[in-house]
Amino acid sequence: MNAISPFARPFYVMLKPAGPRCNLHCRYCYYTEKQSLYAGGGGEAIDDAMLESFTRQYIEAQTSPDVLFTWHGGEPLLRPLSFYRRALALQRRYAGGRHIDNCLQTNGTLLTDEWCRFFSDEGFLVGISIDGPREMHDALRGPTFDRVMRGIELLDRHGVEWNAMATVNSANVGHPQEFYRFFRSIGCRYLQFTPVVERTRDDASPLSVPGWEEGGRLTPESVDAARWGDFACGVFDEWVRADVGSVFVQLFDATLANWAGVAPGVCSLAGVCGQSPAMEADGTLYCCDHFVFPQYSLGNMRHKSITEMAYGQRLRDFGLRKHTALTRQCRECRWLFACNGECPRNRFVRDRYGNSGHNYLCEGYARYFSHVAPYMDFMKAELDAGRAPANVMGARIGG
Ligand SMILES: C[S@@+](CC[C@H](N)C(=O)[O-])C[C@H]1O[C@@H](n2cnc3c(N)ncnc32)[C@H](O)[C@@H]1O
Ligand code: SF4
Numbered sequence: 001m002n003a004i005s006p007f008a009r010p011f012y013v014m015l016k017p018a019g020p021r022c023n024l025h026c027r028y029c030y031y032t033e034k035q036s037l038y039a040g041g042g043g044e045a046i047d048d049a050m051l052e053s054f055t056r057q058y059i060e061a062q063t064s065p066d067v068l069f070t071w072h073g074g075e076p077l078l079r080p081l082s083f084y085r086r087a088l089a090l091q092r093r094y095a096g097g098r099h100i101d102n103c104l105q106t107n108g109t110l111l112t113d114e115w116c117r118f119f120s121d122e123g124f125l126v127g128i129s130i131d132g133p134r135e136m137h138d139a140l141r142g143p144t145f146d147r148v149m150r151g152i153e154l155l156d157r158h159g160v161e162w163n164a165m166a167t168v169n170s171a172n173v174g175h176p177q178e179f180y181r182f183f184r185s186i187g188c189r190y191l192q193f194t195p196v197v198e199r200t201r202d203d204a205s206p207l208s209v210p211g212w213e214e215g216g217r218l219t220p221e222s223v224d225a226a227r228w229g230d231f232a233c234g235v236f237d238e239w240v241r242a243d244v245g246s247v248f249v250q251l252f253d254a255t256l257a258n259w260a261g262v263a264p265g266v267c268s269l270a271g272v273c274g275q276s277p278a279m280e281a282d283g284t285l286y287c288c289d290h291f292v293f294p295q296y297s298l299g300n301m302r303h304k305s306i307t308e309m310a311y312g313q314r315l316r317d318f319g320l321r322k323h324t325a326l327t328r329q330c331r332e333c334r335w336l337f338a339c340n341g342e343c344p345r346n347r348f349v350r351d352r353y354g355n356s357g358h359n360y361l362c363e364g365y366a367r368y369f370s371h372v373a374p375y376m377d378f379m380k381a382e383l384d385a386g387r388a389p390a391n392v393m394g395a396r397i398g399g
C-alpha cells in the first residue's frame with residue numbers, strides 16, 4: 001500500500017447516513033440509482049457500531065484542528081433525530097480538543113420545529129435543495145415547492161444558517177433572471193447552482209455512465225452546454241449589478257478566487273480534486289459523491305482504515321487525473337487558470353483535436369469566462385489594491 005503522509009492535506013468525507021434512500025423522486029437525481037448497489041444485501045443505513053468507528057477514525061485522521069462532518073444522501077432526514085443526537089455525543093467523546101462543525105444537505109420537506117431547534121442548538125449549517133420559483137422547482141422535483149418553502153421558514157424562525165443548492169436543468173436553464181430574483185426575494189444569502197449532466201446506458205444497467213467514459217444517452221433533464229453558459233452569464237449580470245458582497249454565489253466566488261490565484265472553494269474549478277470521498281451506509285468509501293460506482297470504490301471501513309483509504313494512492317491518483325488528463329484543447333485554453341477543465345464527471349466528449357476526456361460543458365464555460373473576465377479583472381485589481389471587490393457595482397465596465 002502506497003500511503004502518503006496523513007499530514008499532507010485535509011479531506012472531507014460525505015456521509016450517507018440513510019444510504020441512497022429518499023422520500024422524493026427528483027427526475028434528474030444521480031443518487032437514488034445507487035440503491036442498486038445494495039440489491040437486497042442490507043447496509044441501507046449506517047449502524048451504530050460503524051458510526052462510532054467512523055467518528056473516531058475520521059477525527060483522528062484530520063490534519064487540522066477543525067473537523068467538518070457532512071451529512072448527505074439520499075435524504076439524511078430519513079434517519080431519526082435520535083441518530084444525530086448519538087452522532088453528536090460520539091463527536092464530543094472523540095473530539096480530543098478539536099473543533100467540530102456539522103453541515104447537512106436536505107430536500108427540506110421533512111423539516112419540523114424539532115429538527116430546526118436541534119440544528120440551531122448544535123450550530124448546523126443546512127443546505128436546502130430548491131431549483132427556483134414554484135414552476136421551475138416543481139418541474140423536476142415533483143410538487144414539493146410549498147413544503148420546501150415551509151422548511152425554509154422554519155429554519156429562519158429558529159435562526160438556523162442555511163444555503164440554497166439549486167440544479168440548473170432543462171426546465172430552468174432558460175430563465176436566469178427569474179431564477180436569481182427568486183432567491184433574492186426569499187432572502188437567500190448563499191447560493192450554489194450546479195448543472196445537471198447525466199447519461200443513461202443503452203443497456204438495462206441501473207447505473208448511469210460515469211465521467212471519463214464516452215457514450216450513453218444524455219437524459220432529457222440535462223443542460224445543453226451553450227445554454228448553461230448563457231444561464232451563468234445571465235445570473236452573473238443580475239448579481240454583479242447589485243449584490244456583490246451581500247449575496248454569495250459559489251460559482252462567482254470560486255471564479256474570483258482563481259482570478260486572484262487563491263484556492264477556490266469548490267472542487268470543480270480547482271486544479272486537482274479528490275479531497276472529498278463519499279461513504280455509503282455500508283461503510284464503502286468512494287472517490288467522490290459523483291463517482292459512486294464499483295470501479296471507484298476505495299474499500300470498506302470494515303476492512304480498511306479511513307486513513308489508509310483517504311490518504312492512499314488510489315484517491316490521490318483520482319484527484320490528480322483532473323489535471324494530468326486535461327485535453328490539448330484545455331491545455332491551450334486561455335481560461336485554463338479559471339476553469340481547470342471543470343469536473344471530471346462531465347469529461348466525456350472529444351476536444352477539437354479528437355482527444356477523448358474533454359468537458360461536455362466546455363462551450364458554456366468558455367462563454368461564461370469570456371463574459372465575466374472584465375469584471376473579474378476589475379475585482380482582482382480592487383483586491384490587489386486593498387479595496388472591496390464590491391466597488392465593481394459602481395464601475396463602468398465593458399462600455
Ligand atoms: C443527491 S441530493 C442529496 C441530499 C438531499 N436529498 C437533497 O436533495 O438535498 C444532493 C444535491 O444534489 C443535487 N442533484 C441531484 N441530482 C443531480 C444531478 N444529476 N446533477 C447535479 N446535481 C444533482 C440535488 O438537487 C441536491 O441539491
Ligand atoms: S431529494 Fe435529493 S436524493 Fe432525493 S431524489 Fe431529490 S435530489 Fe435525489
Ligand code: SF4
Nearest residue numbers: 267268273274288343
Ligand atoms: S470529480 Fe468533480 S465533484 Fe468529484 S471531487 Fe472531482 S471536481 Fe469535485
Ligand code: SF4
Nearest residue numbers: 330333339341359362
Ligand atoms: S473552457 Fe473548455 S477548453 Fe477551456 S479549460 Fe474549460 S473545459 Fe477546457
